[in-house]
Amino acid sequence: MEALTLHIDKRLISILEKVPDPEIPVLSVIQMGVVRNATVTGNKVLVKITPTYSGCPAMDVIAEDIIKALGEEGYKAKVDLILAPAWTTDWITQKGRDALAKYGIAPPLNATADKAALSGDKKLVKCTLCGSKNTRVVSPFGSTPCKALFQCEDCKEPFDYFKCLK
């Protein structure tokens, strides 16, 4: 289980960019940073994916979807699950962050800001509807383990915040 640096064969990027994260379908598995490695030998592809959270029930579906998407382009794919190095929200790409905000999920802040926001010490999370930072944490756990529940004090919109994992 040696440390792995991000490497995805250029020919595969556009295909994998069409595979959505099943729980946040506006993000692809590439934008989510879940695909860490993908190599091609002939028509065989080996893809290595890593879970966002240990209990993420989406990993099996993601593996199946990747095999299917690559299969449609004539590749025979195998998907391996790796744990190291552990996923971090830093791996969500900029495109991914923009897509999250548009979808109604506030993207993760850096670790220090995240802690201050979740403990209620500072108002830092931007409302996804009106953009105000006058928001408060309703619950540090939301609809999935990766999210917290927030509410905007100005426009009253309740929304999810993607917690920083580092």
Place this chain on the structure above:
Amino acid sequence: MKENLYQYILEIADNCLILGQRLGELCGHGPNLETDIACTNISLDLLGQVRSYYQYAAQVMEDGRTEDDIAFMRMEREYRNTLLVEQPNTDFAFIISRQFMFDLYHYLFLKELQHSRDLSLSAIASKSIKEVSYHLRFSSDWMKRLGDGTEESQRRMQAAINTLWPYFEELFEISDAGKALIKEGIAVDTKGLKKDYLNSAREYLQEANLIMPEVEHFMKGGKSGVHSEHMGYILADLQYMQRAYPNMNW
């Protein structure tokens, strides 16, 4: 060596499985929506971690058993979890106190396990500790909120801590398998962690307006397979499907 490693993985994982099961019981029964969601999310994190451990245990043993067999097909005496995590969801004060006592241990433990010479264990630890730091934040926040809350909530928190405190020490007990693996640089020497745990717990408790109980006799047995009367009921629930429909699959 193989047998020791297998036993050691179970010691770590079974705590997560049984506590995950206890927290899962709260699904739809939490005191309010937010705590209900939080407890079940923590349960999901723990069960996710369990899967990684059991998959690794199955790989170590190479005897044809799968992660599911290890989770569902063992007898009570073969589970290695501590007595603390099988204690019932008496009321929310108990749930939070049990969680806090475990989370603090779990966090300190994983911090060390990250440096294990066993690369699979260190990878699981590095992954899990990110999740567990959120668990600890959740449980310690509630300790403060309730301990330093109303007279009633303070009284109930102190009662829960008094009842559960005799169970903390078993978390640090080192089994024979553990002893052998500490020498190899694989297992965590928890002896050194206990002082950190007590210092840290004392600070949290003080801030929560709670007193750390003085205990003379500590409860233990779970790590060697001798469980409390609660364990049979937990397993009856946990194993029901596999016992009723052997080898069933999703």
